Amino acid sequence: MAQTLDQKIAEAEDKLARLREQSRRTENGQKIILGGMLIHAARKDAKIRAWLLEEAEKSITREVDKKRLAPLLDTLRRTPEPNQESGKETVSEALNNILSDNAMRD
Numbered sequence: 001m002a003q004t005l006d007q008k009i010a011e012a013e014d015k016l017a018r019l020r021e022q023s024r025r026t027e028n029g030q031k032i033i034l035g036g037m038l039i040h041a042a043r044k045d046a047k048i049r050a051w052l053l054e055e056a057e058k059s060i061t062r063e064v065d066k067k068r069l070a071p072l073l074d075t076l077r078r079t080p081e082p083n084q085e086s087g088k089e090t091v092s093e094a095l096n097n098i099l100s101d102n103a104m105r106d
Helices: 005-044 046-059 063-078 091-105
Strands: none
Touching (some): 005 046, 005 063
């Protein structure tokens, strides 16, 4: 049975909606991965941390976004410089990272 023009249009619109949703999911996943990578780097590198805090101050304008990021940004502001002598994380640094990671999940 041949499809009507309206059926073909509806089918094409459905396919387009599915493709848009797939694209959105892919992009969101990429943002999450890059965001996690950036946060990790900011915890370890003072220059990256300073840049991230500066960019956040300039770029984040919505109050809801500021509130959502406040715990992370506060933690980054309080993050001590990594132990330069050994390159290893101290116990207090490890605890700080664990606690800040848990705060981000809540």
